Ligand SMILES: NC(=O)c1ccc[n+]([C@@H]2O[C@H](COP(=O)([O-])OP(=O)(O)OC[C@H]3O[C@@H](n4cnc5c(N)ncnc54)[C@H](O)[C@@H]3O)[C@@H](O)[C@H]2O)c1
């Protein structure tokens with residue numbers, strides 16, 4: 001099995017051009033995918049359950065008589081929890097507890113303050129009524145994504161959490177069901193892809209319409225989320241997984257190689273990049289990648305991912321490494337260096353930052369506590385990890401005393417007349433005291 005991976009030097013003239021080529025992930029705007037997803041979304045919107053069943057048969061090879069047959073009962077979820085091996089149950093419990101306690105810190109509360117005359121201003125925080133969680137299930141199963149999606153929703157106080165997950169060939173994953181049980185998911189429906197997103201956005205005879213859809217997925221899922229945005233809220237467009245490791249050359253090359261594989265094994269489109277000022281180290285990691293690749297269960301996927309989108313990048317020093325980090329804005333950043341805290345101040349764009357040689361990104365995928373649903377494809381420049389705040393919305397509070405209404409009425413009147421909105425002006429002027 002041969003390893004192919006691009007080798008770049010940040011000081012060479014073609015660096016920016018080669019890097020841009022590697023970073024491009026334009027599948028979401030691919031015309032073929034757009035057309036296919038638009039057709040699926042329209043059909044589900046128009047024909048509800050019947051269309052969902054058709055696409056589930058076609059894409060997931062599940063031949064159900066009704067969508068109701070694809071709803072997993074609460075008893076079945078509990079049964080999965082009770083019957084999975086004890087080691088899995090304990091690991092899920094530890095992960096769920098850690099994810100819950102981390103996310104409890106994110107909960108924002110309503111606030112208000114009074115001005116001197118007693119007028120009140122503030123913000124009322126309200127959880128969403130109903131959230132839809134997409135848990136991917138095409139090429140792998142993700143019990144961890146169940147926890148990462150559902151626990152923040154429950155911490156926020158969402159009344160009803162509806163989870164969709166595809167089951168290719170109809171095979172239910174017991175750990176996914178057990179995770180749904182422990183995370184307190186209200187409804188689980190085994191549908192996936194664009195048809196599941198459309199069903200959650202518009203509602204069908206069986207699938208309840210939700211207020212917001214969160215969670216990662218492949219290009220069909222990402223394209224569908226973008227298409228239904230507006231009808232429902234969405235968290236972000238999370239694309240294929242990514243890791244950027246910055247290493248000073250002193251970490252075991254096998255550790256770094258396996259950290260790169262940990263994301264490359266997700267998907268042929270996943271991206272794993274190593275940046276180092278040490279040319280010998282880059283070569284040693286390349287050798288480790290070559291030796292370890294055939295030992296992976298998912299070597300075929302990882303091989304394509306590294307060949308198409310992976311890179312080993314030589315930089316002059318760690319300051320130049322930081323420039324590369326901020327240029328790429330990776331989903332996951334591993335700072336495999338002596339003093340990560342010295343670098344952290346300069347890092348502006350990254351979904352999650354793993355500090356120090358011992359902090360493998362994989363720990364964050366499962367059980368460190370922070371969320372593993374993160375901005376990808378450079379969107380960490382402007383967006384944040386999935387969190388409790390994604391399931392809370394805010395309403396402004398304003399209560400004026402008669403005196404404040406009179407005082408502000410004069411200001412509003414001038415501004416409203418400046419905009420030629422005279423009904424606004426007169427509404428405010430009614431409250432002005434002589
Ligand atoms: N960012 C995160 O937190 C995170 C977590 C887990 C996974 N991921 C990423 O999520 C993605 C999961 O992708 P996946 O494919 O394994 O699962 P998925 O559930 O996203 O997609 C499977 C669905 O895609 C649809 N589909 C497949 N081929 C199709 C076609 N030709 N036409 C229309 N629809 C089609 C099917 O309906 C199927 O149910 C990976 O890229 C992985 O890296 C990200």
Ligand SMILES: N[C@H](CO)Cc1c[nH]c[nH+]1
Nearest residue numbers: 142144145241242365372
């Ligand atoms: N690495 C993924 C986020 O990009 C999350 C995950 C789930 N399971 C393993 N990893």
